[in-house]
Amino acid sequence: MLPEKDCSRAMLSIKDALEAVEGRWKLLILYSLCSGPKRFSEIGREVAGITDKTLAKELKALQANKLIKRDVYDTSPPTVEYTITKHGRSLNKVLYELWNWGLAHRKEVIGK
Amino acid sequence: MLPEKDCSRAMLSIKDALEAVEGRWKLLILYSLCSGPKRFSEIGREVAGITDKTLAKELKALQANKLIKRDVYDTSPPTVEYTITKHGRSLNKVLYELWNWGLAHRKEVIGK
DNA sequence: GATAGTACTTTCCCTTTGGAAAGCACTATC
DNA sequence: GATAGTGCTTTCCAAAGGGAAAGTACTATC
Numbered sequence: 001m002l003p004e005k006d007c008s009r010a011m012l013s014i015k016d017a018l019e020a021v022e023g024r025w026k027l028l029i030l031y032s033l034c035s036g037p038k039r040f041s042e043i044g045r046e047v048a049g050i051t052d053k054t055l056a057k058e059l060k061a062l063q064a065n066k067l068i069k070r071d072v073y074d075t076s077p078p079t080v081e082y083t084i085t086k087h088g089r090s091l092n093k094v095l096y097e098l099w100n101w102g103l104a105h106r107k108e109v110i111g112k
Numbered sequence: 113m114l115p116e117k118d119c120s121r122a123m124l125s126i127k128d129a130l131e132a133v134e135g136r137w138k139l140l141i142l143y144s145l146c147s148g149p150k151r152f153s154e155i156g157r158e159v160a161g162i163t164d165k166t167l168a169k170e171l172k173a174l175q176a177n178k179l180i181k182r183d184v185y186d187t188s189p190p191t192v193e194y195t196i197t198k199h200g201r202s203l204n205k206v207l208y209e210l211w212n213w214g215l216a217h218r219k220e221v222i223g224k
Numbered sequence: 225g226a227t228a229g230t231a232c233t234t235t236c237c238c239t240t241t242g243g244a245a246a247g248c249a250c251t252a253t254c
Numbered sequence: 255g256a257t258a259g260t261g262c263t264t265t266c267c268a269a270a271g272g273g274a275a276a277g278t279a280c281t282a283t284c
Contacts, residue, residue, distance in 0.1 A: 002215060003125065008210050011140070011143075012214070012218075013210070013211050013212075013214030013215045013217075013218060014133070014207060014210045014211050015214070015216055016137060016214040016217050016221075017210040017213050017214035017217060018133065018210065020133055022130065025125060027126060028118070028123070031123070034190050039230085039231085040230075040231050040232075041229085041230070041231075051272075051273060051274075052231080052232065052233085053232085053233075053234085053272080053273080053274090054271095054272065054273080055232090056231080056232055056233075057272095060207060062140055064221075065217070065221055066220055066221050068198045070207070071163050075255095076230095076280070076281055076282080077229065077230040077231080077279090077280060077281060077282085078230075078231075078280090079230080079231095080230085080231065080232090085215070087216075087220050090152060090213065090216065093209055093212075093213065093215065094209045094210055094212075094213045095126060096127045097205055097209040097210075098129040098130065099122050099125050099126050099129070099208075100125075100205075101202065101203065101205065101206045102124075102125030102126050102127070102128040103125045103200075104202065105125075105128050105129060105132060105199070106124075106125060106128055106176070108178055108195035108199050109128075109176075109177055109178050139227075147274075151260085151261085152260075152261050152262070153260070153261075155261085163242075163243060163245095163261085163264065165242080165243080165244090165262090165263075165264085166241095166242065166243080166262080167262090168262060168263075169242095169262080188250070188251055188252085189250060189251060189252085189259070189260040189261080190250090190261075191248090191260080191261095192260085192261060192262090212281095
């Protein structure tokens with residue numbers, strides 16, 4: 001499965017992947033964008049509890065990782081739309097495995 | 113793939129999984145234990161840069177998640193041995209997917 | 225001319241995290 | 255009797271993270 005010899009390289013990739021997904025908010029934002037492009041305040045409303053500051057920061061991180069894209073339309077006041085990218089959607093397999101293992105983990109650890 | 117209706121439940125499992133794996137150290141410790149049971153100071157030596165305090169904390173977290181087990185032998189000074197569990201090994205699939213996606217992610221985002 | 229809305233940014237402050245270093249109880253060794 | 259080693263814990267401190275709330279530049283609306 002995982003290359004034993006090349007452990008440090010594998011760790012690098014795994015860290016990259018974890019970084020793209022870690023934290024309380026990134027997945028929730030991504031989920032929110034699954035149902036279509038949304039604007040800043042829309043996402044803020046859908047992702048319950050997130051502050052403007054945090055939302056702005058997370059959106060930047062997601063952009064930097066090319067999981068979402070940001071489009072500005074020249075209206076007034078300007079409209080900004082966030083869309084999940086193909087790369088963002090490709091996280092699905094990872095999330096599925098995490099979900100799967102997380103279920104087994106719950107059973108194993110919490111027993112419920 | 114992922115249940116859309118049951119998004120918040122799925123999120124719970126995913127968070128469980130992420131929590132078990134997140135941070136700079138847990139995977140390194142787990143990797144170190146792949147090659148056989150080890151003692152506290154051995155792990156400390158293998159996982160370069162980790163402090164005693166952090167190692168103790170991470171080992172507790174891994175234990176709580178049943179990814180490793182801790183055995184104390186009644187020698188003097190007492191010997192404590194850490195072993196990866198079957199559940200710990202079952203993380204393999206998740207790590208494989210993370211590794212895989214992480215590789216694609218590197219290509220996509222860093223382009224190298 | 226006051227208010228509201230958009231997409232953020234900034235400031236303040238508090239909590240958490242994490243490293244460095246020392247401590248500790250015990251024993252074996254020199 | 256001093257030193258070393260074991261498996262941690264404790265203390266100190268600095269940096270980072272994150273929420274609350276207000277600010278900003280602009281425009282449209284009443």
